[in-house]
Amino acid sequence: MFDLCLKSLLNRRFVAMLTVLSIALSVALIVGVERLRAEARAGFANSASGIDLIIAARGNDVQILMATIFGVGSTGAGISWDSYEMIEELPQISWTVPIMMGDNHRGYPVIGTSEYYFEHFRHSGGQQLVFAEGVPFKSPEGAVIGAKVAQAFGYTTGTEIVNAHGSGEIAFDVHDEAPFTVTGVLGHTGTAVDRMVFVSLEGFDALHKEPASKVADPFVMVDAPEAAEEHEDHDTAHSHKADHADSEFTDEHVKHGESHGHDDDHAQHSDPDEHDHGGHDHEPATINAIFAGLEEKTAVLSIQRQLADHRDEALTAVLPNVALLQLWSITRTAETALRLMAGAVAMAGIIGMVVMLSASLDNRRREFAILRSVGATPAGVFSLILLEAVLLLSAGIVLGVIALSVLTLLIDPILAANFGLRIGVGLPSVREVLLIALVFCSGLLASIIPALRVYRMTLSDGLSVRL
Amino acid sequence: MKTVELKSLVYRWSDQSDPVLSIDNFNLDAGECVFVKGPSGSGKTTLLSAIAGVIDVPQGSVRVAGSDIGALVGGDRDRFRVDHLGIVFQVFNLLPWLSALENTLLPCRFSARRRDKAGSDPKAAATRLLRELGLEDAGLINRPASALSVGQQQRVAVARALIGAPEVVLADEPTSALDEETKETFVQLLLKECRASGASLLFVSHDGSLERRFDRSIELPMLNKGNS
Numbered sequence: 003m004f005d006l007c008l009k010s011l012l013n014r015r016f017v018a019m020l021t022v023l024s025i026a027l028s029v030a031l032i033v034g035v036e037r038l039r040a041e042a043r044a045g046f047a048n049s050a051s052g053i054d055l056i057i058a059a060r061g062n063d064v065q066i067l068m069a070t071i072f073g074v075g076s077t078g079a080g081i082s083w084d085s086y087e088m089i090e091e092l093p094q095i096s097w098t099v100p101i102m103m104g105d106n107h108r109g110y111p112v113i114g115t116s117e118y119y120f121e122h123f124r125h126s127g128g129q130q131l132v133f134a135e136g137v138p139f140k141s142p143e144g145a146v147i148g149a150k151v152a153q154a155f156g157y158t159t160g161t162e163i164v165n166a167h168g169s170g171e172i173a174f175d176v177h178d179e180a181p182f183t184v185t186g187v188l189g190h191t192g193t194a195v196d197r198m199v200f201v202s203l204e205g206f207d208a209l210h211k212e213p214a215s216k217v218a219d220p221f222v223m224v225d226a227p228e229a230a231e232e233h234e235d236h237d238t239a240h241s242h243k244a245d246h247a248d249s250e251f252t253d254e255h256v257k258h259g260e261s262h263g264h265d266d267d268h269a270q271h272s273d274p275d276e277h278d279h280g281g282h283d284h285e286p287a288t289i290n291a292i293f294a295g296l297e298e299k300t301a302v303l304s305i306q307r308q309l310a311d312h313r314d315e316a317l318t319a320v321l322p323n324v325a326l327l328q329l330w331s332i333t334r335t336a337e338t339a340l341r342l343m344a345g346a347v348a349m350a351g352i353i354g355m356v357v358m359l360s361a362s363l364d365n366r367r368r369e370f371a372i373l374r375s376v377g378a379t380p381a382g383v384f385s386l387i388l389l390e391a392v393l394l395l396s397a398g399i400v401l402g403v404i405a406l407s408v409l410t411l412l413i414d415p416i417l418a419a420n421f422g423l424r425i426g427v428g429l430p431s432v433r434e435v436l437l438i439a440l441v442f443c444s445g446l447l448a449s450i451i452p453a454l455r456v457y458r459m460t461l462s463d464g465l466s467v468r469l
Numbered sequence: 470m471k472t473v474e475l476k477s478l479v480y481r482w483s484d485q486s487d488p489v490l491s492i493d494n495f496n497l498d499a500g501e502c503v504f505v506k507g508p509s510g511s512g513k514t515t516l517l518s519a520i521a522g523v524i525d526v527p528q529g530s531v532r533v534a535g536s537d538i539g540a541l542v543g544g545d546r547d548r549f550r551v552d553h554l555g556i557v558f559q560v561f562n563l564l565p566w567l568s569a570l571e572n573t574l575l576p577c578r579f580s581a582r583r584r585d586k587a588g589s590d591p592k593a594a595a596t597r598l599l600r601e602l603g604l605e606d607a608g609l610i611n612r613p614a615s616a617l618s619v620g621q622q623q624r625v626a627v628a629r630a631l632i633g634a635p636e637v638v639l640a641d642e643p644t645s646a647l648d649e650e651t652k653e654t655f656v657q658l659l660l661k662e663c664r665a666s667g668a669s670l671l672f673v674s675h676d677g678s679l680e681r682r683f684d685r686s687i688e689l690p691m692l693n694k695g696n697s
């Protein structure tokens with residue numbers, strides 16, 4: 003019966019191939035969407051582990067999370083070094099890592115931070131960052147690069163790199179004058195860290211400190227620490243105190259996401275010698291965010307209250323996990339839309355198969371009459387149609403999974419480079435297997451319709467084919 | 470021994486008031502070759518359907534090889550059909566994507582009885598039958614049936630009807646698509662092979678010129694007292 007079915011299908015190979023293709027497409031799409039969704043979630047969740055709080059100028063939790071953890075977009079205004087020191091000294095805080103951002107190296111975000119970053123950052127369920135080669139930066143000229151950055155440009159320890167302004171592929175101006183030397187390359191993590199470049203706070207400042215004249219921005223002026231209030235100003239970009247007549251232009255700049263700046267004036271700093279914090283030999287005027295660890299997780303509320311009371315600056319303490327939940331609620335609509343679409347395509351594929359099976363029935367009445375004359379029961383003919391559906395569905399599913407694997411192999415590097423997402427070509431997850439099973443079962447269920455028609459047809463036709 | 474016995478067979482299609490078949494008594498002896506003639510619409514195909522167990526007949530009215538067809542239900546009838554009957558249609562007897570050989574072997578797929586009776590090697594039996602029917606070219610019988618001429622297709626259909634030695638062969642106007650000459654040789658071959666395997670043959674046609682080659686000839690309207 004099986005080879006009869008196969009040969010009969012081969013006889014209609016063109017339509018059968020089309021049907022298999024459409025099923026393959028729907029399977030690839032439905033599984034692909036699921037895999038992308040699951041990996042995005044897992045990747046995001048992995049990236050934020052180990053950090054109890056992210057503190058930044060008052061702003062949207064999700065935006066702060068995206069900017070600091072994933073290097074996408076930027077935080078609002080900067081926060082002053084004074085605030086950093088204030089937070090560092092809170093009794094509930096066990097550790098802090100300052101974060102400066104807004105620059106990129108050939109499209110990869112540059113993060114100004116301290117070497118404690120490498121100690122405290124956790125990924126993929128609590129793993130620490132490891133150095134594939136080299137060591138953390140010790141001097142302002144040192145840089146540590148993520149695995150993807152090293153891979154993309156072939157950098158190793160000792161390579162001299164030059165930074166450019168702005169986040170995004172297009173460099174606004176290249177800072178030839180502030181080269182860095184790679185001191186270490188991080189091991190692969192599968193998170194956004196892989197595509198980041200880390201330099202010291204001083205090194206980050208050095209990017210912009212140099213000649214203000216070279217920066218082609220007339221509005222770059224003194225950036226006072228207390229400038230950061232609640233306003234839509236972007237990053238530490240253009241001084242809020244810029245001439246009012248020019249503010250319109252400034253806003254324009256902001257909208258384009260251009261984040262020039264960090265032109266902090268060290269002479270301006272209130273009192274650089276007043277505090278003495280072992281590790282921080284350099285004190286920038288403003289930083290963008292602070293990663294913090296807590297002595298006790300339960301201290302979150304009291305910290306949030308204290309920050310709210312902090313008079314000098316409006317600050318937000320983001321709980322990464324809570325912000326992630328918010329992110330999911332934002333993306334849920336898009337996810338649902340995607341899944342609905344994938345489901346609709348799968349349904350179209352199945353309907354296509356039912357149409358193909360049904361349309362062929364009239365042409366095949368002769369075939370069924372012959373089969374019955376040699377002893378095939380109506381039930382046998384019924385199962386012949388179901389068997390055909392099984393063959394078409396199985397071929398479609400196998401082809402779809404293969405196509406998806408090939409496709410992921412191809413786009414994995416692109417996704418990883420641009421979004422820090424790694425899909426990978428692993429075995430399908432339980433959910434994916436369930437989805438495939440769902441496609442299979444609904445296909446089989448739908449093919450009962452033509453099979454029933456055949457059943458009734460063969461009963462009434464008997465051995466002669468009636469018009 | 471009678472291979473087909475009809476007794477008080479009355480059959481009417483559900484949408485008709487007059488019965489198509491109304492046969493008091495008809496017997497087909499083992500090995501007997503009978504020619505059935507009658508005008509179009511007289512119920513010849515219906516008669517064959519009744520014997521083949523494709524339509525529902527009252528219990529006790531049709532017996533084939535000793536079994537009451539009317540008493541068989543569902544799939545049993547289909548299994549009985551392939552076990553004891555070989556059928557040749559007017560046209561399009563073959564599955565076009567199977568070779569002549571595979572088409573011939575179809576009953577052996579569905580019936581263990583036919584397979585057993587075809588001998589230890591059904592394939593060899595099929596090849597022998599095909600050769601006797603004038604299809605000896607190995608290339609020809611392994612090619613898809615769609616590549617065969619109509620006359621060749623009908624001969625393959627005969628081979629299929631006869632493989633595994635069923636008791637009865639039913640042929641419903643198998644010659645109507647053939648020209649005069651081919652028709653003659655076809656009927657000769659059919660009769661020869663039926664006699665060789667000992668099968669009874671019920672041959673339906675409205676072409677009276679073939680009548681003389683058969684043991685016996687019946688006119689369906691005469692048999693069918695309901696219609697006369």
Ligand SMILES: Nc1ncnc2c1ncn2[C@@H]1O[C@H](COP(=O)(O)OP(=O)(O)OP(=O)(O)O)[C@@H](O)[C@H]1O
Nearest residue numbers: 468482483489507508509510511512513514515516
């Ligand atoms: N499936 C069917 N449903 C209803 N009526 C049918 C069916 N098949 C045949 N009939 C009717 O039964 C009668 C006999 O038909 P049948 O096919 O047996 O004639 P026939 O003798 O084989 O004719 P022909 O020589 O043209 O093939 C016709 O009047 C026809 O209308």
Ligand SMILES: [Mg+2]
Nearest residue numbers: 513514515641
């Ligand atoms: Mg007829």
